[in-house]
Amino acid sequence: MNAAVLPAALAPYRAAFESARHGDTATVRGAAFEHFVESGFPSPRDEAWKYTSLRRLESRRFTDAPVTAPGTAVLPSSPAGARVVVVNGRLLEAPGPDRAELHGIRIRTLAQALADGEPQSALLRVPTGGGTERFAALNAALCADPIVVDVAEDARPTGALHILLLASGDSSMSHPRLLVRAGRGSSAQLVIHHSGDDAAERFVNSYLEIESGPDSSLRVYRQQAHGSRTFLIERIEATVGQRAQLTVHDAELGGSISRLDLHARLAAPGAAAELNGLFLADGARHLDAHVRVDHLAPGTRSLVDYRGVAASRGRAVFNGKAVVHEGAQKSQARQVSRNLLLTPGAEIDTKPELEIYADDVQCSHGATTGQLDPAALFYLRSRGLDESEARSALTRAFAAAVLSRMDLPAFAEAVHAILDDRLARILETPA
Amino acid sequence: MLKIRDLHARIGDREILTGLDLEVGAGEVHAIMGPNGSGKSTLASVLAGRDGVEVTRGTVEYLGRDLLAMEPEDRARAGVFLAFQYPVEIPGVNNAYLLKAGLNAVRRQRGEAELDAFDFLALIRDKMKLMQMDESFLNRGVNEGFSGGEKKRNEILQMAVLEPKLALLDETDSGLDIDALRVVASGVNGMRSPERAIVMVTHYQRLLDYIEPDVVHVLSGGRILKSGDRTLALELEQRGYDWVRAEAGAA
Numbered sequence: 001m002n003a004a005v006l007p008a009a010l011a012p013y014r015a016a017f018e019s020a021r022h023g024d025t026a027t028v029r030g031a032a033f034e035h036f037v038e039s040g041f042p043s044p045r046d047e048a049w050k051y052t053s054l055r056r057l058e059s060r061r062f063t064d065a066p067v068t069a070p071g072t073a074v075l076p077s078s079p080a081g082a083r084v085v086v087v088n089g090r091l092l093e094a095p096g097p098d099r100a101e102l103h104g105i106r107i108r109t110l111a112q113a114l115a116d117g118e119p120q121s122a123l124l125r126v127p128t129g130g131g132t133e134r135f136a137a138l139n140a141a142l143c144a145d146p147i148v149v150d151v152a153e154d155a156r157p158t159g160a161l162h163i164l165l166l167a168s169g170d171s172s173m174s175h176p177r178l179l180v181r182a183g184r185g186s187s188a189q190l191v192i193h194h195s196g197d198d199a200a201e202r203f204v205n206s207y208l209e210i211e212s213g214p215d216s217s218l219r220v221y222r223q224q225a226h227g228s229r230t231f232l233i234e235r236i237e238a239t240v241g242q243r244a245q246l247t248v249h250d251a252e253l254g255g256s257i258s259r260l261d262l263h264a265r266l267a268a269p270g271a272a273a274e275l276n277g278l279f280l281a282d283g284a285r286h287l288d289a290h291v292r293v294d295h296l297a298p299g300t301r302s303l304v305d306y307r308g309v310a311a312s313r314g315r316a317v318f319n320g321k322a323v324v325h326e327g328a329q330k331s332q333a334r335q336v337s338r339n340l341l342l343t344p345g346a347e348i349d350t351k352p353e354l355e356i357y358a359d360d361v362q363c364s365h366g367a368t369t370g371q372l373d374p375a376a377l378f379y380l381r382s383r384g385l386d387e388s389e390a391r392s393a394l395t396r397a398f399a400a401a402v403l404s405r406m407d408l409p410a411f412a413e414a415v416h417a418i419l420d421d422r423l424a425r426i427l428e429t430p431a
Numbered sequence: 432m433l434k435i436r437d438l439h440a441r442i443g444d445r446e447i448l449t450g451l452d453l454e455v456g457a458g459e460v461h462a463i464m465g466p467n468g469s470g471k472s473t474l475a476s477v478l479a480g481r482d483g484v485e486v487t488r489g490t491v492e493y494l495g496r497d498l499l500a501m502e503p504e505d506r507a508r509a510g511v512f513l514a515f516q517y518p519v520e521i522p523g524v525n526n527a528y529l530l531k532a533g534l535n536a537v538r539r540q541r542g543e544a545e546l547d548a549f550d551f552l553a554l555i556r557d558k559m560k561l562m563q564m565d566e567s568f569l570n571r572g573v574n575e576g577f578s579g580g581e582k583k584r585n586e587i588l589q590m591a592v593l594e595p596k597l598a599l600l601d602e603t604d605s606g607l608d609i610d611a612l613r614v615v616a617s618g619v620n621g622m623r624s625p626e627r628a629i630v631m632v633t634h635y636q637r638l639l640d641y642i643e644p645d646v647v648h649v650l651s652g653g654r655i656l657k658s659g660d661r662t663l664a665l666e667l668e669q670r671g672y673d674w675v676r677a678e679a680g681a682a
Contacts, residue, residue: 373519379519379521382479382480382513384504397522397523
């Protein structure tokens with residue numbers, strides 16, 4: 001397809017692609033861009049986008065945004081000097097090499113990694129499949145400063161590495177990209193914090209690739225707190241090695257439309273993934289999480305526990321899928337999706353799926369959607385709690401099962417604070 | 432303290448209370464007895480303000496106020512307490528949180544300062560000892576995994592902490608073994624005071640061996656058919672309820 005017959009909706013992306021300098025990666029990026037153009041935006045007929053329409057995103061004309069220094073309001077408190085700050089996909093700040101608590105963690109840009117002689121094929125991949133393949137390709141084509149984080153073999157840094165992905169500017173689009181590689185036997189914690197304000201519409205198309213080496217343990221704490229006019233599409237593609245453990249704690253709290261595809265491939269015997277999530281679709285927010293685990297080897301284990309709360313005109317979608325492939329005997333896959341509707345206009349669609357091609361496995365899944373228990377609500381009120389206090393207590397209790405597992409205190413506290421603040425606002429106006 | 436006049440209430444299409452009159456003064460302990468389906472629990476629900484029961488006629492006056500116009504939490508703050516027949520389990524909401532939030536809501540209403548964590552713990556420890564409850568209960572979810580007896584003790588603990596003016600006990604004796612009944616009864620007896628009224632709703636007279644009422648009422652068909660002193664309860668125990676109904680029918 002040439003530029004002359006390009007659909008109007010894709011023109012801004014073509015313009016952004018043509019104005020960027022790609023250097024050594026031009027070929028890979030060019031192919032990725034053509035892949036995006038051929039695919040275009042998904043239509044509602046596309047099963048993976050059944051409940052999430054991108055019409056509004058498609059109609060906007062976003063432009064590639066330069067780095068603008070973020071205001072302190074959107075710069076969340078995190079240990080200065082021990083964090084990576086990425087604004088509109090460009091690296092603004094990185095920790096110095098001498099941080100004792102981050103010992104064993106190496107942070108480079110894609111350009112530095114290429115200069116160090118690493119092959120492009122390992123650094124700038126486009127995943128295949130899934131509803132967000134086209135956007136992952138777009139990311140590969142347009143990402144400005146991909147960040148490569150390596151945890152050295154057997155390294156056990158005592159502190160968590162904070163990566164702030166900030167969006168700023170008017171009608172801006174950005175394509176933040178991270179590659180995280182946990183070396184054999186390492187153990188590390190990573191906080192990924194998406195943030196932005198409500199001042200303008202923006203499009204953030206983010207891609208995160210994780211490679212967990214044998215016997216490694218990686219805990220990822222993801223907080224999505226974009227402004228309520230931001231469109232976010234994020235793909236997280238993780239490959240978990242032999243006896244390695246990947247844990248993701250996900251708090252989806254922001255955005256206008258936010259779509260997350262979280263894929264974990266349990267690629268070698270004994271690999272395990274625990275994926276915990278909480279989403280809060282309040283206001284007019286639309287949140288869509290597609291979580292997929294592939295069991296590709298024997299003795300692999302997965303636990304997916306996502307809890308959703310929707311209020312006002314909020315809408316949430318959860319699609320969980322576990323695939324136990326042929327030969328992945330003695331594997332365990334558990335999936336839980338629990339959902340709470342706080343007000344009558346809210347909606348949650350949940351679809352847990354299991355596909356099993358091995359005969360000696362333990363699998364379970366369950367999904368529920370309901371409202372606060374009127375008997376519990378009355379009980380609390382009869383003890384003197386006012387209605388909003390009682391509803392807030394019961395909603396926090398609902399989220400507690402997932403929140404209590406978020407074992408990084410600073411992260412858990414931040415999520416609690418946002419949740420409390422939002423619940424207070426939701427419950428101010430009784431249903 | 433409590434004046435109920437000609438109270439009619441229904442659940443769905445079913446008329447449950449059909450003209451109930453009751454007056455309870457400060458310092459008094461009343462027992463309301465009656466067969467299953469007579470409207471005992473519905474009466475307790477109406478007084479506590481539970482949704483789903485519709486009052487179609489009559490008035491309920493509490494300390495000079497229109498009780499039926501008050502939200503459940505406002506009733507609690509004004510000193511009305513219902514010990515539930517079936518206390519609900521609320522995993523994830525901590526017992527201590529509920530006790531403290533409830534107590535401070537009541538204290539604000541009374542114009543008293545809220546208790547800080549230290550004073551609250553000191554107060555709660557005393558009351559828990561009284562109810563023979565282990566402190567570990569504080570950090571568990573409200574009634575979560577409690578046995579029947581533990582739930583009832585927890586209700587009386589809440590009552591002891593909130594110090595209501597009007598305590599309603601809905602079938603508090605049901606499901607209790609004799610030891611638990613003694614603990615619960617001594618908790619309730621410890622709350623008897625000239626400023627406080629207690630109304631017990633019960634199916635059996637057994638509870639009245641432990642908590643002696645000043646007045647006993649027979650509730651049947653949604654109305655109080657007969658009132659008397661303690662001896663009425665003993666008579667009901669021996670003769671059942673039919674004779675009261677026959678008497679009322681003849682009158």
